[in-house]
Amino acid sequence: xxxxxxxxxxxxxxxxxxxxxxxxxxxxxxxxxxxxxxxxxxxxxxxxxxxxxxxxxxxxxxxxxxxxxxxxxxxxxxxxxxxxxxxxxxxxxxxxxxxxxxxxxxxxxxxxxxxxxxxxxxxxxxxxxxxxxxxxxxxxxxxxxxxxxxxxxxxxxxxxxxxxxxxxxxxxxxxxxxxxxxxxxxxxxxxxxxxxxxxxxxxxxxxxxxxxxxxxxxxxxxxxxxxxxxxxxxxxxxxxxxxxxxxxxxxxxxxxxxxxxxxxxxxxxxxxxxxxxxxxxxxxxxxxxxxxxxxxxxxxxxxxxxxxxxxxxxxxxxxxxxxxxxxxxxxxxxxxxxxxxxxxxxxxxxxxxxxxxxxxxxxxxxxxxxxxxxxxxxxxxxxxxxxxxxxxxxxxxxxxxxxxxxxxxxxxxxxxxxxxxxxxxxxxxxxxxxxxxxxxxxxxxxxxxxxxxxxxxxxxxxxxxxxxxxxxxxxxxxxx
Amino acid sequence: xxxxxxxxxxxxxxxxxxxxxxxxxxxxxxxxxxxxxxxxxxxxxxxxxxxxxxxxxxxxxxxxxxxxxxxxxxxxxxxxxxxxxxxxxxxxxxxxxxxxxxxxxxxxxxxxxxxxxxxxxxxxxxxxxxxxxxxxxxxxxxxxxxxxxxxxxxxxxxxxxxxxxxxxxxxxxxxxxxxxxxxxxxxxxxxxxxxxxxxxxxxxxxxxxxxxxxxxxxxxxxxxxxxxxxxxxxxxxxxxxxxxxxxxxxxxxxxxxxxxxxxxxxxxxxxxxxxxxxxxxxxxxxxxxxxxxxxxxxxxxxxxxxxxxxxxxxxxxxxxxxxxxxxxxxxxxxxxxxxxxxxxxxxxxxxxxxxxxxxxxxxxxxxxxxxxxxxxxxxxxxxxxxxxxxxxxxxxxxxxxxxxxxxxxxxxxxxxxxxxxxxxxxxxxxxxxxxxxxxxxxxx
Numbered sequence: 001x002x003x004x005x006x007x008x009x010x011x012x013x014x015x016x017x018x019x020x021x022x023x024x025x026x027x028x029x030x031x032x033x034x035x036x037x038x039x040x041x042x043x044x045x046x047x048x049x050x051x052x053x054x055x056x057x058x059x060x061x062x063x064x065x066x067x068x069x070x071x072x073x074x075x076x077x078x079x080x081x082x083x084x085x086x087x088x089x090x091x092x093x094x095x096x097x098x099x100x101x102x103x104x105x106x107x108x109x110x111x112x113x114x115x116x117x118x119x120x121x122x123x124x125x126x127x128x129x130x131x132x133x134x135x136x137x138x139x140x141x142x143x144x145x146x147x148x149x150x151x152x153x154x155x156x157x158x159x160x161x162x163x164x165x166x167x168x169x170x171x172x173x174x175x176x177x178x179x180x181x182x183x184x185x186x187x188x189x190x191x192x193x194x195x196x197x198x199x200x201x202x203x204x205x206x207x208x209x210x211x212x213x214x215x216x217x218x219x220x221x222x223x224x225x226x227x228x229x230x231x232x233x234x235x236x237x238x239x240x241x242x243x244x245x246x247x248x249x250x251x252x253x254x255x256x257x258x259x260x261x262x263x264x265x266x267x268x269x270x271x272x273x274x275x276x277x278x279x280x281x282x283x284x285x286x287x288x289x290x291x292x293x294x295x296x297x298x299x300x301x302x303x304x305x306x307x308x309x310x311x312x313x314x315x316x317x318x319x320x321x322x323x324x325x326x327x328x329x330x331x332x333x334x335x336x337x338x339x340x341x342x343x344x345x346x347x348x349x350x351x352x353x354x355x356x357x358x359x360x361x362x363x364x365x366x367x368x369x370x371x372x373x374x375x376x377x378x379x380x381x382x383x384x385x386x387x388x389x390x391x392x393x394x395x396x397x398x399x400x401x402x403x404x405x406x407x408x409x410x411x412x413x414x415x416x417x418x419x420x421x422x423x424x425x426x427x428x429x430x431x432x433x434x435x436x437x438x439x440x441x442x443x444x445x446x447x448x449x450x451x452x453x454x455x456x457x458x459x460x461x462x463x464x465x466x467x468x469x470x471x472x473x474x475x476x477x478x479x480x
Numbered sequence: 481x482x483x484x485x486x487x488x489x490x491x492x493x494x495x496x497x498x499x500x501x502x503x504x505x506x507x508x509x510x511x512x513x514x515x516x517x518x519x520x521x522x523x524x525x526x527x528x529x530x531x532x533x534x535x536x537x538x539x540x541x542x543x544x545x546x547x548x549x550x551x552x553x554x555x556x557x558x559x560x561x562x563x564x565x566x567x568x569x570x571x572x573x574x575x576x577x578x579x580x581x582x583x584x585x586x587x588x589x590x591x592x593x594x595x596x597x598x599x600x601x602x603x604x605x606x607x608x609x610x611x612x613x614x615x616x617x618x619x620x621x622x623x624x625x626x627x628x629x630x631x632x633x634x635x636x637x638x639x640x641x642x643x644x645x646x647x648x649x650x651x652x653x654x655x656x657x658x659x660x661x662x663x664x665x666x667x668x669x670x671x672x673x674x675x676x677x678x679x680x681x682x683x684x685x686x687x688x689x690x691x692x693x694x695x696x697x698x699x700x701x702x703x704x705x706x707x708x709x710x711x712x713x714x715x716x717x718x719x720x721x722x723x724x725x726x727x728x729x730x731x732x733x734x735x736x737x738x739x740x741x742x743x744x745x746x747x748x749x750x751x752x753x754x755x756x757x758x759x760x761x762x763x764x765x766x767x768x769x770x771x772x773x774x775x776x777x778x779x780x781x782x783x784x785x786x787x788x789x790x791x792x793x794x795x796x797x798x799x800x801x802x803x804x805x806x807x808x809x810x811x812x813x814x815x816x817x818x819x820x821x822x823x824x825x826x827x828x829x830x831x832x833x834x835x836x837x838x839x840x841x842x843x844x845x846x847x848x849x850x851x852x853x854x855x856x857x858x859x860x861x862x863x864x865x866x867x868x869x870x871x872x873x874x875x876x877x878x879x880x881x882x883x884x885x886x887x888x889x890x891x892x893x894x895x896x897x898x899x900x901x902x903x904x905x906x907x908x909x910x911x912x913x914x915x916x917x918x919x920x921x922x923x924x
Contacts, residue, residue, distance in 0.1 A: 026543075033804050035724065038567035041529075041536035041806040042559050044552050048543035049523075063520040067544050076522065083506070083518035086595050090602055092514030121562040128564075145725025149804060181725045181848060189848050191725075264511040267617035268649040268659075269901040271840075271857075351521050390841035390876070392855045394654075397874055397922045399853060401845050419845060421920075423876070428924035451509065451619055451901055471923040473878075 001026075001158035002166065004068055008052045008077050009162050015081045017054040019097060021161035022077075023308060024050045024068070025350035028154040032120065034127040036146055042120065049350035052077050058094020059084040060332075064351035098334035098341050100311050102163055107305035108170035111201025115152050115174060118202050123150055126205060133211045134180070134218050141222030145181035148214075150174075157308075157350075165310030173199050173301065173457060175444065178214055182221035190221045191387065192403060197444035197457065199303040220404050228418035231472050232407065237377045238422065238467045239370070239408065241384035242441035244400055245363050246460030250445070252426040253291045254358040256395035257318050257326070258344070259333035261356075269451045271393025274426065275324065277337055285322040285430025288366060288465075292317050293328065295343065295359035301444045302359035302458040304346070309354055311343040318361075322430070330356050348454040355450050363462035366436035373435055373466045380408040381420050381472065399423040399473070421473030432470065437463030481630040484528060487550065489632060491557045492532065495572045496632040497762050497807070499527040499800055503625040508597045511617035513605050515598070527761070527800045528553060529807050534569040535560045536785070538806025570788035573764040575635030580765075584752035585641035587666035591624035593644075596667065604648045604660075604676030611680025613650035613658075618679075619901075620646040620672070627757070635763025643754050644670045647900040649858070650679035655689055655873055657858045658682025659704065659838045663897040663906065665752050682837050685871060686859035692872035692921060698833030698889075699877075699917040700826045700863065705839045706816070707898035707907035708854065712842065712881060714746065714811035714905050717771050717779075718797075719786035721847070728850030728881050729777055738775040738885035741819060745770045746781060748796060748812040754899060754906035755812035762798040762807065769795045771811075775886075781809035811905050818910040819891030826913045828866035829890055834919070835861040835868060839877065840902045850881030853920070879918040887915045 005022035012020035027047040033040035049066035050073055061084030065076040127148045134143055152174050159167045175197035183189045194217055198204045240248070256273040260266055294315035295304045305313055309331050316326050329337070330345035333356065347354040374382065383402035391398035402420040406413045422429075442461035449456070481498045488496045507519040525542040526549060537556040541549045589596075597620050608616040626640035644667065648660045660678030664670045701709075716727040729737060738744075748766035750756050759765055762784055770778045780790065781797035786809055799810040827835065842854035856875040861868045892911040899906045 029802075031803060036567075039535070039564040040566070040804060041538050042556065042563055043537070043802055043804070043806050044539040044556060045802045046539070046541045046543045046548060046552060048545075059518075060516070061518045061520070063522075065522045066524060066542050067522065072522070076520070079520040079522075080518075083508075083520055083594060087508060087515040087518050087598050090510065090515040090598060090605075092512065119562070120559045124562075124564060147724055179724070179726070189846060191846050191848065264615065264617060265509075265516055267511050267615075267651070268509075268619055268647050272654075351523065353517065353519065388843045388845035388851070388853060390843045390853060390855055392874075393840060393857055397855070397876070399876060399878075399920075399922075401853075419851075421878075423920055423922050424924045425922045428922065432924070451507070453901075469924075473920055473923065 002160060004050055004073060005158050005160045007070060008050055008073050009160055011074055011077045012052060012054045012081055013162055015078060017056050017081055019055040019162055020052065022050060022052040023157055023159045023350060025155065025157040027349055030152050032123045032127060032150045034131055034148045037131050039124065047349050050076065051350045052080055053353055054080045054084055055095050056081050056084040057088050059088040059091045060095050062353040095332055096335040097331035100331060100341055102165045103306055103310050103312060104166045105306060106168040109172060109199040109303050111172050113202035115172065115202040126150060130210055130214045133215050139215060139218035139222065141218060142183050143180055143218055144183050147179040149177040159308065159310060161310055167306050167310055169306065171199050171303065172201060173197060174204050176210055180218055180221060182225055184225040187225045190225050192217050192221055195444045197301040198299045199301060200299045224404060224416050224418060228416045231381060231417045231420035235469050235471050237380035238470050239373050239377065239382040240465050240467060242462055242464055243385045243443050244383050245462030245465050246443050247386065247389055247400065248429065249291050249361045249363050249462055250358060250460040251391045252395050252398050253318055254293055254361040257328055258356045259327045259329045259337060262327065263333055263336060270449050274394045274396040279324055282324050283322050284324050284427055285319060286433045287321045288433045288436045289319055289322050289430045290364035291319040291361065292364055293358050293361045297360045300360045300459050307343040307345045308347045309345040311341045313343040316342050328356050328358065346456055348456060352454045357449065357456045358447060358458050360459035362440065362442065363436065363465065365438045365440045365463040368435050368437045370437060370464050373437055373464055374408055374413055375411040376435065376466060377408045377411060381417065382406045382408055382413055383420055383422065396426050422470065423473040429467065432467040433465050434468050435466040437465065439463050481628060485630055485632050488530060488553055491554065493530045493557060495531040497529040497572055498630050499627060499761055501525055501625060501627045503623065505621065505623050506594065506597060507619060507621045508601050509619045510601050512615050515601060529800065530556060532560055534566045535563050536566055536806060540802040568785060568789040570784050572631050572633045572762055572784050573635060573794060574633050575631060575763055577635055577763065577765050579637045579758040582749055582751055582756045582758055585665055585756055587642045590622060590642040590644055590667045593622050593667065597622060600646060600672035604646065604672040607673045607676030608648060608650040608680035611677055612652055612684035613680040615651040616648060618646065618648040629759055629761060629763045631763040637759045637763065639758045641665060645899055646672055646675050648675045648679040650683040652683045652687050656683050656686040658686060659858050661704065661898055661900055663754055663899050665754055669752065682859040689871040689873035692860065692875040694919055694921045696916045697919055698830040698913065698915050700830055700835045701912045701914060702837040703896040703898050703909045703911060705836050706909045706912050707903045708839055708842060709884065710814050710816060710907050710909060711903055711905050714814045717781055718809045719780040719782050719790055720805060720808040722780055723786060726847040728848060730848055732777050733779060735777055736775050737777045737882060738772055739888045740775045741888050741891055742772055742775050742885060743817040744772040745815050746811040746813060747815050750813050753813040754897065757812065760796045760798040761800040764794050764796045764798065766796040781811060783807050783809045814905050814907040816909045818893045818895045821890050821892050823892055823911050826890055826892060826911055827863050827868060829913055830863050831866050833863045835863055852881060853878040874921050876920045877917060878920040884914055889913045889915055
């Protein structure tokens, strides 16, 4: 693989490129699915090809091919160089890359038990075990639709660039996805999507305790449907569970602090950002809010040790005690803003250019137990999990609709409530955090960005947090 | 492909649908009035869908190594032996079939275009700036493809096509933006100037927006918003999502799901249609499928598996999708019939309401009930006394899909092809006036 990547880089340089990089990447994917107790097709995907990126006269070009003979690689590199040159007349300032220490390394996420060695029938057995645990006699509720999906992905990549970096990376990832629909006569339906995923081997199956997770989710849906009442109106205090804290950190901290968005590179697709480069050092939240993005968390779904520009990964503190401290950079944005790259450049496959992505984004825990957080609320809402969410393309106006949610009365969790709506601005939300829990939990997600779309594996996480004086949306508005 | 089908047969597989696609794609992205990157992709990928005794398996091999393909198929056949049985026994469509060519799908000039894409970027930026934009961003993508389908049931065919798609987003100030789109299968149908002009005009009109107010409004949706929502209608009309419990059209065939004004079809045979193909990925001839006729849901879209399960007719909608099911029913060209109104008529009918030009980030609280929200993006305008007045911002559409479909009051005669980052299925759609649309805002 490395030899082919080096051939592409050398060929680009011979064509006049001032910078070239190439990555040969293989992705192996297998998916096993049970739908309402019967098997869906086992599907297999294989991707192997070369992607190369060049800078020619200050203009950037990317090209890929999945034909790995040298003639095809030449055609791809020539295409990258030619199209970059052709676009030069409409390029603004010449692209520069930040100066970084070059790397020569092999890295991997280790598998104690190689999932490729596990026979397919054993993978189905895992799904059938979950399926059995979801029987009505176990969960006490009707689940007319149960989708259980087990996905394994193995990425192997060899990267070289014209500045001397040389890397080999190997990442196995296992995912388990549930989609459960619960139905209760006279009460309608509720749905739950849960995604557990890690970068490790088959040993994760024992770690997850997935039967219990599925059982608890199913019982929760039944309870919410049967007992859920309308959410309160007016101003309340809220406890947001780890799952909600995690999505908040991802959507309204991680995304707006991606420097490519801030510089307008994603304006026509994923959008821009309410944050400007000059806002570093500015307060955006209370002193309890510290948000970290860390690619190096062992076993995490967003794990990597070197990014796809060859820069060594490390944790990034995006917000520290309420102050915006760091943006997510690749080498291009780092050069433009005169800082160093913090290794946020990732690509999902050989045929995608590397772009700025989050890895594992979470709020730093403090010292409160959940009980202590709840004790501090006279009348409020505990939104433990969510289903619907979205945020505007400047990452300012966001909405989370609760799934498992409860009233809090006199410092105690009480009645289930259905679909409470938190619709709030980013500073309004982070500025209202007055206490942060100590139990850190993560959820898995696939983050969408880029054109063509690139799904990036990430973790979102945090402890439960308490936010004060929130006015719930609470369903449809009345006529204007 | 013949070798794949015959070797899979020798391994004991009852039915095989094999496909091969070769594509050549180019992209130019730009922001802040400058090109930021060019992309070029050359891809060849075989796909194989296997079925034996109701058990199914599928693979997509984007790796040019015949031995790897052979190994994967052998592995899948062994996996099928230990896979639990599926819930439905079915047959692939019995060929041979005659496929009629669809006019207007291939443009040699577009297949070879390269500097033309850079020219298009320049044209669109200039058109936007002429309307008053200060910053212009966007993307232009060309796609040339050829495909070949062969099944064990004697279906065999090939076709080819080209597409070009451009999205332009113009900004006058940070919170005054607009979007324009051009989509076609040939350079002749492609109009980057109009895409740039539309984006620039909306951005200019959207200057100095004030905070919008929550409530229920009469809303005129631009084609981009309607296309986004109709894509969800297309998804929900797939028997696959119905089967998964993820459709808001569950148990609704032959029921009223929309207002009388709404007639919609999926037409994979549309001349010049960006998603048109002569045969589906199971080799069945494509056709125009009436999905909603005067508000009544007529059918779901089917593959041979879902048609057998739902006891329905094939619709020529099979699409190979690596991932959950291998072969799923999917819309290719969604077409909403136009009405007899002008855009100004719709504003006049609304009298007081909102005009929303774009949206993104549509997410569901419950896919079965259709409760969802989506963010209004770019120019949003108040309508007062039948005329556009001030621009507003900070609004979210929070409602229910069936309620929205049933509240469509009128449609424009003018229609536009839409596909962009937030709209996957090419959609030909008019403007629409919808009553009682839920609009929410941030509370803090």
